[in-house]
Amino acid sequence: MATDLTPPGADPTRIHNIGYRKYDGQRLGRSYARRSLYSQSLRGAYGLGRSAKSKVLPMILFGVMVLVAAIIVAVAVAAPAGTMTKLPLSYTAFAITLQPVIGLYLASQAPQTVSRDLRFKTVPLYFSRPIERRDYVLAKYGAMASALFVLTAVPLVVLYAGALLAEFDFGAQTKGFGQGLVSVALLSVLFAGLGLVMAALTPRRGFGVAAVIALFTISYGAVSTVQVIAYSQEATDAISWLGLFSPATLIDGVQTAFLGASSAYPGGYGPGAGAGVVHLLVVLALIAGSYAVLMRRYRKVGL
Template sequence: MTTPPSASPAAHEARIHDIGYRRYSGQRLGTLYARRSLFVHSLRGAYGLGRSARSKVLPFGLFAIMAMPAVVSVAVATTVGLDELPIGYTEYPLFMQPIVGLYLALAAPHMVSLDLRHKTIPLYFSRPIDARDYVAAKFASLTAALFLFTAIPITIAYVGGLLAELGFTTQTEDFTQGLVFAAVFSVFHAGIALLTSALTPRRGFGVAAVMAILTIPYFAVSAVQVIATEQGNDGTVGWIGLASPGSLMDGLQSAFLGGTSQFPDNVEVTGAAAPAYVLVVLALTALSYVLLVRRYRKVGL
């Protein structure tokens, strides 16, 4: 008959300690609260709020540059006695496209690349949100951030125009069209910038990719449009403008929102090309959103 081995001295000294862990018994706020919290956190991060003072320098510096032409145009209109502002409300985001591009290249990778790099996406999706909730919150936050970035300078110009007595009815109508364009501009560019940034966990690569996708096609399209104009093919200029984000927005605002086209010789978008701009903007925005959801369903596994 065998006897059981005697317990080791360590077993006699074993203790169970209460270190304070307990189950959460408070209110569970659910998916809507989590999505709203992610939206607010991302929106604040787009302007460096809640971070160090150093993180606020670039976004607020770019915003100051973005607003400066509005202040200057109001001062010029008031001093010289112009009947209208030098820069139209719908044309303002297009006039400041380089600054808008820099801001998007700063904000979009910060919103998504760090989560990819540090592999925190599965933690987000553990509960209570999924890929659709994450993408909806990020998409809405970058859209809101870019809308503030473009709409506040337009509002400054509008207030200045009223103070300069440029005409309440005309200014209000143009200002409303400017806000509509700023909203469309923000949704469209937010989708492109987020999708581009979500393809890489490297923030630096994301910055370069966003700048490239917003600038290279625009300059290429502008060059081709100049050639078409010089050859007398003004009818093709509008169709060529469908090939880049910047020219796409330019054609949209000139065709439907009363703005002046920045195409060579100020060629207007007319005929069948005009509704094509609306369809392409809607299609690219929807495609960006769908591809973002598919991307995060994969990385969330």
């Protein structure tokens, strides 16, 4: 039986000094929190700051991209003088050709960027700080787009350096390099948005990986197959419009219409000016739509 040892008439209230002190330091606010989340997410996309096994796949895929560029450079440099005046693979064609590698990278890292936060209920921890829903979405979106840009732009730098080493025309190579950078920047923003949307729909990383692979691989394969069929049936006018139904072919259409690239469509039947405008509008609509869907997704889960 408990005994009350408080003397009669005494105040039972106790104040315990457990050592907490008032924080008097600088309060860095939302912008600092947003930048921190962006940098942490970007580092995480390459496994930096995570376990060793988390670094393996993104670093291997990055290495594959750079290795392919290095092989192209080696071929150009080793060719006898005068037999080659340009790179075997153009700057704008590089990312389209290696789209499967880019898709695999995105499938592995987009779920890591957003699905884990949903699965382990860590998102509310971000919002206990001075950060809002749009800050979270912008930081994650920006980090994934930046990671893809690094993946695709660094090989272009290797190609450019190799072209100058092979003494190809400086003006032509610089122009092509600039066009390639614009192309991969647009590709990075589009792919990042679509990949994050697919990954954010489920907290299960495996489902997110499968969804991203299905979106990019199946759509590209299906569109390319139908384009080949249209080419074989001499329905060449339909080839460029079919490119609207796959992310990779959308980028191919935009760079063909506006960046002077050679189309990878069957027979080289890329979009003209009118169809190119439609391709560009669809790309911009998908980017804006991806952001809107991500905002709605995090509003739906109560954040």
